[in-house]
Amino acid sequence: MASATQPPVTAPTARLGQGISSAFARLVRRPEAGSFLGMIAVFVFFVLAAGQVFVSPAGFASWLNVAAEIGIVALPIGLLMIAGELDLSIGAIIPASSLTVAVIAGFFGLPDGVAVIAALGLGLAVGFVNGTLVNRTAVPSLIITIGTMFAVMGLTLGLSVMVTGSTSASLQPAPQAKALLGQFVGGMFQITIFWWLGFVAVVAYILHVSPIGNWIYALGGDRISARNAGIPTERLTVGVFMLSGLCAAFVGVSQVMVYQSAQVAGGQSFIFNSIMCVVIGGVLLTGGFGSVLGIVLGTITFSMVNQGIYFTSFDPNFGSIIIGALLLVAVLMNDTFRQMALSYTSKKKT
Amino acid sequence: MTHPVLELRNVNKSFGPIDVLHDISLSVKAGEVICLLGDNGAGKSTLIKTLAGVHKPTSGEMLMDGAPVSFARPKDAADRGIATVHQFGGTFPLMTIGRSFFVGVEPTKGFGPFKIFDRKTANAVAVKAVQEFGITRIDDGDRLIGGLSGGERQSLAIARALHFGARVLILDEPTAALGVKQASHVLRVVMEAKKRGVAVIFITHQVTHAMAVGDHFAVLIRGALAASFAKGEKSRDEITDLMAGGEALADLDAHLDDAAATVS
Numbered sequence: 001m002a003s004a005t006q007p008p009v010t011a012p013t014a015r016l017g018q019g020i021s022s023a024f025a026r027l028v029r030r031p032e033a034g035s036f037l038g039m040i041a042v043f044v045f046f047v048l049a050a051g052q053v054f055v056s057p058a059g060f061a062s063w064l065n066v067a068a069e070i071g072i073v074a075l076p077i078g079l080l081m082i083a084g085e086l087d088l089s090i091g092a093i094i095p096a097s098s099l100t101v102a103v104i105a106g107f108f109g110l111p112d113g114v115a116v117i118a119a120l121g122l123g124l125a126v127g128f129v130n131g132t133l134v135n136r137t138a139v140p141s142l143i144i145t146i147g148t149m150f151a152v153m154g155l156t157l158g159l160s161v162m163v164t165g166s167t168s169a170s171l172q173p174a175p176q177a178k179a180l181l182g183q184f185v186g187g188m189f190q191i192t193i194f195w196w197l198g199f200v201a202v203v204a205y206i207l208h209v210s211p212i213g214n215w216i217y218a219l220g221g222d223r224i225s226a227r228n229a230g231i232p233t234e235r236l237t238v239g240v241f242m243l244s245g246l247c248a249a250f251v252g253v254s255q256v257m258v259y260q261s262a263q264v265a266g267g268q269s270f271i272f273n274s275i276m277c278v279v280i281g282g283v284l285l286t287g288g289f290g291s292v293l294g295i296v297l298g299t300i301t302f303s304m305v306n307q308g309i310y311f312t313s314f315d316p317n318f319g320s321i322i323i324g325a326l327l328l329v330a331v332l333m334n335d336t337f338r339q340m341a342l343s344y345t346s347k348k349k350t
Numbered sequence: 351m352t353h354p355v356l357e358l359r360n361v362n363k364s365f366g367p368i369d370v371l372h373d374i375s376l377s378v379k380a381g382e383v384i385c386l387l388g389d390n391g392a393g394k395s396t397l398i399k400t401l402a403g404v405h406k407p408t409s410g411e412m413l414m415d416g417a418p419v420s421f422a423r424p425k426d427a428a429d430r431g432i433a434t435v436h437q438f439g440g441t442f443p444l445m446t447i448g449r450s451f452f453v454g455v456e457p458t459k460g461f462g463p464f465k466i467f468d469r470k471t472a473n474a475v476a477v478k479a480v481q482e483f484g485i486t487r488i489d490d491g492d493r494l495i496g497g498l499s500g501g502e503r504q505s506l507a508i509a510r511a512l513h514f515g516a517r518v519l520i521l522d523e524p525t526a527a528l529g530v531k532q533a534s535h536v537l538r539v540v541m542e543a544k545k546r547g548v549a550v551i552f553i554t555h556q557v558t559h560a561m562a563v564g565d566h567f568a569v570l571i572r573g574a575l576a577a578s579f580a581k582g583e584k585s586r587d588e589i590t591d592l593m594a595g596g597e598a599l600a601d602l603d604a605h606l607d608d609a610a611a612t613v614s
Contacts, residue, residue, distance in 0.1 A: 209466050211458055214449050214467055215454070218442055222442060225442070230454040288444040288445070338444075341497070
């Protein structure tokens with residue numbers, strides 16, 4: 001075994017022959033491998049089951065509009081999950097920020113810009129509280145964010161009734177605000193889709209390009225080792241929770257701009273849906289493993305199933321069965337692919 | 351005369367009313383491997399944690415290069431070049447070799463807020479560092495830590511510690527969970543570290559492994575140094591007996607014999 005000085009032998013011709021198989025090996029050990037194949041399968045299924053209409057612009061718009069809203073929330077949820085945390089409070093932040101905009105701009109008639117900033121500030125504040133509580137207590141973030149979710153829900157309902165005397169408020173957004181946040185491009189594509197792409201770029205940069213991404217993986221891998229390695233774990237935790245609050249608030253803002261009204265209830269569906277997108281996307285529930293591309297693919301898959309059912313002849317009332325089955329299959333597939341990634345070794349020259 | 355890199359003088363450590371370490375005096379020089387032997391519960395972990403800055407000694411002195419030191423946090427010890435490698439090596443099984451090698455000290459390119467994690471450099475440096483220790487099977491920095499064998503993980507962790515300037519390497523049972531061949535890899539890496547002038551504190555309860563690399567041996571029983579001797583002064587059986595508590599075991603045998611006699 002005295003091979004310390006032996007140079008690695010790789011004949012270029014042998015490399016060429018292995019090109020395809022090694023490209024496949026590369027795909028297979030990526031966190032998004034399972035979700036990519038899943039997305040293709042779901043897409044093909046609905047093209048076959050629903051036919052032409054599913055691949056028409058209207059078909060695309062129907063699931064892209066859904067994907068954009070969930071996707072913007074799913075991104076930070078994915079980061080949190082990679083860091084080993086969860087955030088359920090987004091389910092309360094979304095209606096709270098919608099209502100904040102509607103009350104400030106619609107009820108009091110202040111400029112839309114002020115209302116939007118207030119709503120985003122609200123999201124950041126809830127995220128800050130979540131992150132700080134997670135750092136200060138040993139309580140799992142699942143429990144903490146359930147607590148803050150109910151607190152925000154209560155505050156939203158109480159303040160809304162106290163201020164406006166009603167559980168909903170409407171808004172006539174100014175033309176610029178509507179154009180920026182609430183218009184339908186081409187009559188059917190929500191502008192939120194383009195915002196989603198922007199968020200994807202930012203979060204992908206954070207996780208995969210900047211050094212902070214490495215810290216997030218380390219945090220999810222082992223919090224104590226990460227701290228011993230000199231990572232500012234507490235600031236990082238607060239930062240990711242604040243990003244989550246911000247993204248949820250942004251979805252709330254864009255919803256009120258699109259639908260021009262806001263209710264106290266609503267938004268709870270985002271909690272499970274975003275977690276589902278992230279898990280389908282190959283992120284490990286216990287942290288340390290995942291990718292932004294995977295989260296995006298998971299979101300698309302989830303939205304296609306969610307909307308595609310209406311294009312088929314199936315009874316949409318049974319749609320949730322498919323979603324549930326999809327989640328289980330996705331998790332099983334992702335486990336398999338993760339095992340393959342773990343057991344991957346670079347090919348010995350054969 | 352050169353000072354030992356790290357020295358403990360009459361160190362005691364107690365947690366509340368419970369005394370865990372009694373009057374420990376130890377020293378390790380550059381390029382020396384000292385083996386710390388002891389059964390479970392002998393205080394090995396507490397001793398390591400004291401050396402690594404997790405615990406502060408209740409009394410007694412710690413010296414580095416002859417000057418007294420005091421660590422408030424593990425980071426202080428790490429900054430002075432004391433690195434601990436735990437039983438399972440890397441603790442981030444789902445990170446790639448390159449990424450986990452540089453956790454907390456990521457190499458970046460670009461400037462200002464647009465710093466980019468330099469994956470290529472990270473992978474290349476990590477692979478080179480571990481290959482220098484003779485572990486040539488690791489040649490792709492994109493592999494996940496969890497896919498490495500136990501011995502490779504240990505070797506990688508040791509290479510990482512030395513790459514970041516460790517002068518004292520504390521190895522906490524590095525061979526305990528390994529097979530024979532894997533363990534011999536790790537022992538070779540330890541010898542290489544020693545050759546580079548690193549002071550190594552090797553904690554184990556496998557006497558064979560200790561005898562293979564140790565220059566000096568210290569046996570810890572119930573928090574006290576029961577014996578301290580240089581290489582070749584004691585045989586393997588003697589060391590095993592010492593670790594097991596020697597007389598205590600003999601006593602137990604006698605008791606058991608008595609008990610057997612009364613029953614029959």
